[in-house]
Amino acid sequence: MVPVNRGLSVSGSASGKVEEKIMNTIYSQARSFRTIGPDRVESGAGSIDRLPKRLDAIGATRVLVATSKSVLANTPNVQRVEALVGDRLAGLFAACREHSPEEDVDHVVAALETSDADAVVSIGGSSVFDTVKVATSRFADRTGDAPIPQIAIPTTLSAGEFSPGAGYTAANGEKALVIDYRVSPACVILDPAATVDTPDALWLGTGIKALDHALEAVWSRRPHPYVDALALEAVRLLFHNLPLTRRGTDLEPRAACQLGAWMSIAGVGASGMRLSHFLGHQIGARMHIPHGVTSCILLPAVMRYLRDDTLDAQVRIAAAMGVETSGRKREAVADEGADRLAALIAGLGLPATLSAAGGKPEDIDAVASASMRAAASLGLTDDLPNGADSVRAILLSVYE
Numbered sequence: 001m002v003p004v005n006r007g008l009s010v011s012g013s014a015s016g017k018v019e020e021k022i023m024n025t026i027y028s029q030a031r032s033f034r035t036i037g038p039d040r041v042e043s044g045a046g047s048i049d050r051l052p053k054r055l056d057a058i059g060a061t062r063v064l065v066a067t068s069k070s071v072l073a074n075t076p077n078v079q080r081v082e083a084l085v086g087d088r089l090a091g092l093f094a095a096c097r098e099h100s101p102e103e104d105v106d107h108v109v110a111a112l113e114t115s116d117a118d119a120v121v122s123i124g125g126s127s128v129f130d131t132v133k134v135a136t137s138r139f140a141d142r143t144g145d146a147p148i149p150q151i152a153i154p155t156t157l158s159a160g161e162f163s164p165g166a167g168y169t170a171a172n173g174e175k176a177l178v179i180d181y182r183v184s185p186a187c188v189i190l191d192p193a194a195t196v197d198t199p200d201a202l203w204l205g206t207g208i209k210a211l212d213h214a215l216e217a218v219w220s221r222r223p224h225p226y227v228d229a230l231a232l233e234a235v236r237l238l239f240h241n242l243p244l245t246r247r248g249t250d251l252e253p254r255a256a257c258q259l260g261a262w263m264s265i266a267g268v269g270a271s272g273m274r275l276s277h278f279l280g281h282q283i284g285a286r287m288h289i290p291h292g293v294t295s296c297i298l299l300p301a302v303m304r305y306l307r308d309d310t311l312d313a314q315v316r317i318a319a320a321m322g323v324e325t326s327g328r329k330r331e332a333v334a335d336e337g338a339d340r341l342a343a344l345i346a347g348l349g350l351p352a353t354l355s356a357a358g359g360k361p362e363d364i365d366a367v368a369s370a371s372m373r374a375a376a377s378l379g380l381t382d383d384l385p386n387g388a389d390s391v392r393a394i395l396l397s398v399y400e
Helices: 012-028 047-057 069-074 077-088 102-115 126-143 200-218 225-245 251-264 275-287 291-305 311-320 330-347 361-378 388-397
Strands: 040-043 063-066 089-093 119-124 150-154 165-169 175-179 187-190
Touching (some): 040 251, 047 119, 047 150, 047 187, 063 126, 077 089, 102 126, 119 126, 126 150, 175 275, 175 361, 187 251, 200 251, 200 291, 225 251, 225 311, 225 330, 275 291, 275 361, 275 388, 291 330, 291 388, 311 330
Parallel strands (some): 040 187, 063 089, 063 119
């Protein structure tokens, strides 16, 4: 096999040979890869104007528009979408909330039924998309029909619109995960103009969430070269462009961040997740902290926690962040990568601890217990050798 050149030379020729051997092994492994996600992605400034054409393509005649109260009240996006939908508008559901409470899912199911909708246009962040995905999955199970097709217009960088998975907060306060390959949106419209009214903290935090997707893809237990290449390019795009969008309305870096977010999640379902994602889900549900912020809090700590077990992956990640790798020990490169990530988060003015985000110490035990139940169901217990105590140690390390 022809050696793979990753452009890395770490701690001399011996380490370079180790890196080459590892990457050749990854490339030569037999595997199956399933491409999942939207059938079409429209991108670039003004791409929202293609919505009527995309509605025609899916045969939509009665459209339910789904969003959140904040998107409706604080941006012109819903009015723009309603104008583009025109006389096909069958209803508006504008009450999707953070963390997708199960009550909201039930309300969307009811809205689908009463509106007799044959398509949904969702606009907002991942909580909107998750609520709609779970609702369309349940509605299809109830009716026995195919799920109602969706078109997603994101205003954040969480990238949940590209996934067939959806999380919602169950009545017991724990985060539940639904994976239904039938409910990936038929189309995603990435128009940077739709993001300029998104609050900075939300936009930037979800940018770190996209980085979370990318890093977990690279250090996955099921690495794949296709996913690896896209995830590392996502790291480059987001690291360079996200700071340029702070307090700014320039569409070019926003469009670059949208593409980075898309690339970050391209391997969903193939690579799986590790610690940062599922711990963030439980923290979000229990402590009511936005998912973008949970990534800000957890990701540098998880990067350090997993360093020795994911060292080769972390060297590639650090290189994508701009860390110099030539002639250096891999541990030092990985450590600088974690430091750069923490510095990026601090430079964006985002919370970096649970206490700064409003987390309470009395919730740590509940989060640890819920996380272990989630880890068992997701097959992620290998990273937590001491069970709930491992989770507690991570959470305590990021509390203050």
